[in-house]
Amino acid sequence: xxxxxxxxxxxxxxxxxxxxxxxxxxxxxxxxxxxxxxxxxxxxxxxxxxxxxxxxxxxxxxxxxxxxxxxxxxxxxxxxxxxxxxxxxxxxxxxxxxxxxxxxxxxxxxxxxxxxxxxxxxxxxxxxxxxxxxxxxxxxxxxxxxxxxxxxxxxxxxxxxxxxxxxxxxxxxxxxxxxxxxxxxxxxxxxxxxxxxxxxxxxxxxxxxxxxxxxxxxxxxxxxxxxxxxxxxxxxxxxxxxxxxxxxxxxxxxxxxxxxxxxxxxxxxxxxxxxxxxxxxxxxxxxxxxxxxxxxxxxxxxxxxxxxxxxxxxxxxxxxxxxxxxxxxxxxxxxxxxxxxxxxxxxxxxxxxxxxxxxxxxxxxxxxxxxxxxxxxxxxxxxx
Amino acid sequence: xxxxxxxxxxxxxxxxxxxxxxxxxxxxxxxxxxxxxxxxxxxxxxxxxxxxxxxxxxxxxxxxxxxxxxxxxxxxxxxxxxxxxxxxxxxxxxxxxxxxxxxxxxxxxxxxxxxxxxxxxxxxxxxxxxxxxxxxxxxxxxxxxxxxxxxxxxxxxxxxxxxxxxxxxxxxxxxxxxxxxxxxxxxxxxxxxxxxxxxxxxxxxxxxxxxxxxxxxxxxxxxxxxxxxxxxxxxxxxxxxxxxxxxxxxxxxxxxxxxxxxxxxxxxxxxxxxxxxxxxxxxxxxxxxxxxxxxxxxxxxxxxxxxxxxxxxxxxxxxxxxxxxxxxxxxxxxxxxxxxxxxxxxxxxxxxxxxxxxxxxxxxxxxxxxxxxxxxxxxxxxxxxxxxxxxxxxxxxxxxxxxxxxxxxxxxxxxxxxxxxxxxxxxxxxxxxxxxxxxxxxxxxxxxxxxxxxxx
Numbered sequence: 001x002x003x004x005x006x007x008x009x010x011x012x013x014x015x016x017x018x019x020x021x022x023x024x025x026x027x028x029x030x031x032x033x034x035x036x037x038x039x040x041x042x043x044x045x046x047x048x049x050x051x052x053x054x055x056x057x058x059x060x061x062x063x064x065x066x067x068x069x070x071x072x073x074x075x076x077x078x079x080x081x082x083x084x085x086x087x088x089x090x091x092x093x094x095x096x097x098x099x100x101x102x103x104x105x106x107x108x109x110x111x112x113x114x115x116x117x118x119x120x121x122x123x124x125x126x127x128x129x130x131x132x133x134x135x136x137x138x139x140x141x142x143x144x145x146x147x148x149x150x151x152x153x154x155x156x157x158x159x160x161x162x163x164x165x166x167x168x169x170x171x172x173x174x175x176x177x178x179x180x181x182x183x184x185x186x187x188x189x190x191x192x193x194x195x196x197x198x199x200x201x202x203x204x205x206x207x208x209x210x211x212x213x214x215x216x217x218x219x220x221x222x223x224x225x226x227x228x229x230x231x232x233x234x235x236x237x238x239x240x241x242x243x244x245x246x247x248x249x250x251x252x253x254x255x256x257x258x259x260x261x262x263x264x265x266x267x268x269x270x271x272x273x274x275x276x277x278x279x280x281x282x283x284x285x286x287x288x289x290x291x292x293x294x295x296x297x298x299x300x301x302x303x304x305x306x307x308x309x310x311x312x313x314x315x316x317x318x319x320x321x322x323x324x325x326x327x328x329x330x331x332x333x334x335x336x337x338x339x340x341x342x343x344x345x346x347x348x349x350x351x352x353x354x355x356x357x358x359x360x361x362x363x364x365x366x367x368x369x370x371x372x373x374x375x376x377x378x379x380x381x382x383x384x
Numbered sequence: 385x386x387x388x389x390x391x392x393x394x395x396x397x398x399x400x401x402x403x404x405x406x407x408x409x410x411x412x413x414x415x416x417x418x419x420x421x422x423x424x425x426x427x428x429x430x431x432x433x434x435x436x437x438x439x440x441x442x443x444x445x446x447x448x449x450x451x452x453x454x455x456x457x458x459x460x461x462x463x464x465x466x467x468x469x470x471x472x473x474x475x476x477x478x479x480x481x482x483x484x485x486x487x488x489x490x491x492x493x494x495x496x497x498x499x500x501x502x503x504x505x506x507x508x509x510x511x512x513x514x515x516x517x518x519x520x521x522x523x524x525x526x527x528x529x530x531x532x533x534x535x536x537x538x539x540x541x542x543x544x545x546x547x548x549x550x551x552x553x554x555x556x557x558x559x560x561x562x563x564x565x566x567x568x569x570x571x572x573x574x575x576x577x578x579x580x581x582x583x584x585x586x587x588x589x590x591x592x593x594x595x596x597x598x599x600x601x602x603x604x605x606x607x608x609x610x611x612x613x614x615x616x617x618x619x620x621x622x623x624x625x626x627x628x629x630x631x632x633x634x635x636x637x638x639x640x641x642x643x644x645x646x647x648x649x650x651x652x653x654x655x656x657x658x659x660x661x662x663x664x665x666x667x668x669x670x671x672x673x674x675x676x677x678x679x680x681x682x683x684x685x686x687x688x689x690x691x692x693x694x695x696x697x698x699x700x701x702x703x704x705x706x707x708x709x710x711x712x713x714x715x716x717x718x719x720x721x722x723x724x725x726x727x728x729x730x731x732x733x734x735x736x737x738x739x740x741x742x743x744x745x746x747x748x749x750x751x752x753x754x755x756x757x758x759x760x761x762x763x764x765x766x767x768x769x770x771x772x773x774x775x776x777x778x779x780x781x782x783x784x785x786x787x788x789x790x791x792x793x794x795x796x797x798x799x800x801x802x803x804x805x806x807x808x809x810x811x812x813x814x815x816x817x818x819x820x821x822x823x824x825x826x827x828x829x830x831x832x833x834x835x836x837x838x839x840x
Binding site for chain 1: 417420421424425430432433434435436437438440441444528536539540541542543544683684688689690691692693694695698699741742743744745746747748749750751752753754755756757758759764767768770777778780795800801802803804805806807808809811812815831
């Protein structure tokens with residue numbers, strides 16, 4: 001008989017097959033999650049915590065299917081212990097007793113959660129939905145001056161000595177000289193800097209939400225989901241994104257992100273107030289010459305009749321300053337036609353005039369992705 | 385030499401005196417993590433697959449909750465390989481050593497084990513490691529995704545092998561071997577008796593035109609892994625190899641599966657007896673070993689009165705004790721040679737023993753009510769054996785392979801009593817069609833017993 005001990009076979013300590021295959025399982029789970037992602041994220045309260053950059057999705061273990069018989073109405077098995085025919089070993093569930101057993105761990109089903117980074121989700125979605133990338137506006141006024149390297153000179157600061165070029169020069173010189181010295185002052189090459197304008201890569205996103213009495217909770221949630229993904233899409237593109245949140249009913253106020261979606265008012269709807277406030281925000285903080293500005297507005301579309309003209313004018317002024325203005329109309333029934341409301345008419349008219357404006361509508365969570373896609377497509381074709 | 389090695393050597397000597405007969409056993413001490421993996425994968429080194437990862441986590445959870453403790457893992461062969469847990473006490477490992485010798489005796493002498501041993505050779509553990517190595521090479525060559533697709537299909541059909549057949553099995557013969565001899569008709573018989581007629585005449589309707597190409601499969605083929613490996617229209621060689629590797633390992637597991645109650649019972653009988661007769665063990669150690677023994681062979685968890693499952697250690701142990709007591713050790717050795725669990729339970733689990741052990745059949749209803757249904761001995765026997773029929777899998781055969789490569793599988797739902805779980809069956813079809821690369825159909829029955837056909 002031989003008896004070996006683990007000390008002589010340390011391979012098992014170095015490498016765990018179980019862990020390897022478990023990680024592979026988790027990878028497959030993530031892939032499966034990815035496929036159903038638009039459904040998952042639409043239902044998750046993703047943006048309830050600003051700055052929370054991950055989302056936790058509860059998932060089941062993947063089952064490696066095998067052929068097995070369908071479950072019978074009643075299952076038989078062999079058991080052991082005290083018991084006579086007819087004895088009840090476990091009581092059946094009464095009707096309406098469903099919840100009672102929930103708390104227990106009796107069914108033995110294990111669940112686990114995967115934590116997904118929101119950036120990762122957004123990347124998947126952009127790939128999955130083949131969404132186009134945004135393009136920053138390139139105009140002279142947007143350029144920010146910056147020093148860039150350009151060319152070489154024989155004189156310069158020690159710190160900008162280009163060693164590679166210097167050696168090249170030395171090699172060239174020595175090739176034609178007899179008894180050359182290794183390096184001369186004439187070999188030195190220094191990098192030069194010049195001041196050049198570079199395109200700005202800052203973006204500002206202004207969200208405006210109609211919080212009048214006619215916007216109910218579900219409509220706000222739709223708007224919120226849409227805003228969230230629109231913002232994530234823009235974040236993919238710009239190094240620095242600043243946001244402003246405006247809620248309005250008859251008047252408009254600027255809010256912190258955390259309070260933005262809780263804001264509500266019973267007043268009437270005066271959209272021009274929001275457009276006007278957005279203009280003020282631009283003027284005071286986000287000079288369109290220095291920022292790529294995106295404006296998103298969500299409303300149920302019912303603007304006060306007397307506000308039509310002011311809203312039209314305010315929108316026209318705003319649309320002239322932004323990269324893109326998007327309008328989503330929430331609520332309504334499936335047969336709804338976007339032309340029906342005053343605001344959709346205003347935005348459609350603005351678009352017809354060639355302004356960077358888009359509109360879409362949201363009646364359920366499934367529409368969010370369609371709307372996002374439309375906006376990014378419109379934005380792209382416009383830029384191209 | 386460690387204490388354990390000393391005791392183990394003495395126990396081996398004692399086992400030899402008591403007539404245990406086995407191939408040499410290689411013992412290895414393993415840390416808990418490795419023991420868990422060996423138990424989960426079923427082999428010390430085995431092919432990678434994500435489903436093992438799921439089982440691994442479940443096992444870890446059960447262990448951490450104290451629901452499961454692994455004492456030993458033993459692989460029959462020549463030599464046998466046994467793994468002892470290095471965290472277990474000396475008493476426990478001494479017991480396990482004796483237990484393993486019981487298994488080793490069983491594996492060498494039981495007919496079913498012996499037949500599979502002869503087919504596969506004594507070193508399946510090394511074969512499995514070689515399979516794993518080749519599969520790793522395939523992963524390096526064609527990528528994980530493609531290899532995984534093959535393993536998804538092959539492992540899903542793991543139990544669908546013909547356990548009565550041979551491990552090494554060639555393709556069907558291509559032609560019908562001989563045309564069925566037509567028995568001479570009454571007229572031919574009378575005609576041949578006529579004076580002057582030739583001994584044999586070939587009437588025109590008896591003439592066959594050359595060899596006849598045999599149908600594939602010539603009969604319903606239950607050895608699905610073998611059939612897929614040999615008749616898939618477009619599988620590559622490395623894919624066929626994987627199917628055959630899974631099949632070889634599955635056949636290796638079969639005797640353990642089919643003799644579980646006998647085998648665990650036999651090993652428990654012997655560890656109890658060897659310890660009892662091991663006068664060289666100090667008294668306290670004997671006591672703690674016997675305590676471990678009674679934990680292993682108790683029918684239900686401490687503090688409970690019933691269990692909805694049978695502990696094979698307990699049941700097997702009780703039956704073997706009874707056989708030795710009534711018929712002597714020689715008869716017990718014959719039973720150990722001849723039976724598998726089906727014969728063992730049907731022939732040797734009698735009414736008295738079932739009564740003493742408190743065996744019953746229970747019925748679980750959809751509303752979660754569970755009742756004791758009967759204590760009738762025939763019903764009890766069949767309830768114990770029900771999960772073991774056909775390697776625990778539904779009876780599914782390949783029945784038709786068309787010229788366009790369409791494969792039809794048929795579930796023998798009449799003998800299984802009901803149809804397949806459709807959702808899982810679809811998933812399995814999906815796995816299979818990915819490597820079969822042509823349409824695959826599966827005939828079974830729905831919940832009302834009507835025939836249905838699934839396809840992928």
